[in-house]
Amino acid sequence: MGFLCCYSVFICFFVLLLTGTTSSQQSNCPFNYIYHLGDGDSDNGNAIRTLPAGLALPAARLPYGETFPGRPTGRWSDGRLIIDFAATVLGLTRLKPYLDTNTSPNDGVIFAVAGSPVLDRSFYLNKGVIIPTNVAPLNLQKNWFRRYLNSVCSTPTDCADRLGDSLLLLGDVEGNDIRYPLLQRKSIQDIQTNYVPFVTQTTINTTRELIRAGAKRVIVPGNVPLGCYPSILSEFPSNDPTAYDDLGCLKSVNNLVLFKNTALQTSLASLKLEFPDVTILFADYYTTVETVLSGSFISWLVAEPAGFIIMTEEGFVDPWARQFALIQELLPALDCS
Ligand SMILES: *[C@@H]1O[C@H](CO)[C@@H](O)[C@H](O)[C@H]1NC(C)=O
Numbered sequence: 001m002g003f004l005c006c007y008s009v010f011i012c013f014f015v016l017l018l019t020g021t022t023s024s025q026q027s028n029c030p031f032n033y034i035y036h037l038g039d040g041d042s043d044n045g046n047a048i049r050t051l052p053a054g055l056a057l058p059a060a061r062l063p064y065g066e067t068f069p070g071r072p073t074g075r076w077s078d079g080r081l082i083i084d085f086a087a088t089v090l091g092l093t094r095l096k097p098y099l100d101t102n103t104s105p106n107d108g109v110i111f112a113v114a115g116s117p118v119l120d121r122s123f124y125l126n127k128g129v130i131i132p133t134n135v136a137p138l139n140l141q142k143n144w145f146r147r148y149l150n151s152v153c154s155t156p157t158d159c160a161d162r163l164g165d166s167l168l169l170l171g172d173v174e175g176n177d178i179r180y181p182l183l184q185r186k187s188i189q190d191i192q193t194n195y196v197p198f199v200t201q202t203t204i205n206t207t208r209e210l211i212r213a214g215a216k217r218v219i220v221p222g223n224v225p226l227g228c229y230p231s232i233l234s235e236f237p238s239n240d241p242t243a244y245d246d247l248g249c250l251k252s253v254n255n256l257v258l259f260k261n262t263a264l265q266t267s268l269a270s271l272k273l274e275f276p277d278v279t280i281l282f283a284d285y286y287t288t289v290e291t292v293l294s295g296s297f298i299s300w301l302v303a304e305p306a307g308f309i310i311m312t313e314e315g316f317v318d319p320w321a322r323q324f325a326l327i328q329e330l331l332p333a334l335d336c337s
Contacts, residue, residue, distance in 0.1 A: 040114030045074030045097035160214025222261035227253030
């Protein structure tokens with residue numbers, strides 16, 4: 001589970017991105033619900049509710065949740081997640097994990113489960129790649145979503161109205177579809193050829209299905225630069241200096257992520273043509289995180305050491321951070337005012 005701990009550091013980077021925006025701004029958006037399929041970046045309590053393995057996960061104990069809300073909630077962060085900040089900006093703060101039985105029909109719902117891949121368990125079984133027992137591949141999360149919808153709306157029209165009245169976030173999930181095979185010694189070339197096309201197709205097919213069911217606003221994020229992750233860097237050390245870029249990240253892994261992100265963007269562009277009336281947005285987490293890791297961020301940290309808050313979120317209010325507020329960029333496209 002060590003890699004998941006490294007994950008949380010990155011989630012804190014994400015948290016930094018949005019902190020500057022929460023207190024000052026809240027938008028009125030033309031939708032009333034948020035539904036989110038994803039992995040540990042947005043899991044707000046599902047993985048720890050998957051029994052029996054869940055309770056033993058790191059996110060079930062401190063320091064997770066230490067800063068907010070002061071106890072572990074199942075978020076893979078010491079505080080809020082990017083979606084918590086985004087929800088505040090959007091004015092829709094009631095977000096419940098799907099596996100929390102205590103939800104009301106008015107809540108936004110997060111179906112994300114930490115460690116989940118896009119591709120099904122059977123796909124990995126065929127490839128001889130082991131994935132954890134408690135994760136929820138995208139199709140399973142989609143089925144949960146449909147089951148949830150059926151519990152809060154009665155007819156297909158009713159459900160389409162509810163979906164049309166929501167913001168749907170689909171991912172990011174697929175970092176795990178690279179991580180699992182990579183950590184189990186599948187080659188970059190193998191993953192690029194035999195996994196990525198199915199990951200993209202499955203993501204697109206799921207998006208299409210949910211649009212056909214009524215979704216009108218969908219955000220599909222791309223992956224972060226996995227080649228900068230501590231877990232990946234320590235797992236694949238290289239003596240060759242040219243293996244690393246100038247941020248010290250593994251080029252081969254980041255190039256694979258970029259290949260995958262580009263494939264996703266290309267397919268999303270076709271999907272937009274298929275559904276011209278639907279707002280389909282790609283969120284570029286890769287560039288955002290790369291910018292955070294770049295020199296300007298480091299010099300800002302040096303200049304303002306009190307702001308060096310990797311594991312806590314409180315008190316981080318700096319205009320510099322706002323340029324990374326990805327969601328702010330997306331707001332106009334969502335017709336929020
Ligand atoms: C996606 O949908 C297309 C068209 O229905 C289908 O041919 C393809 O097999 C699907 N891909 C995956 C990976 O499910």
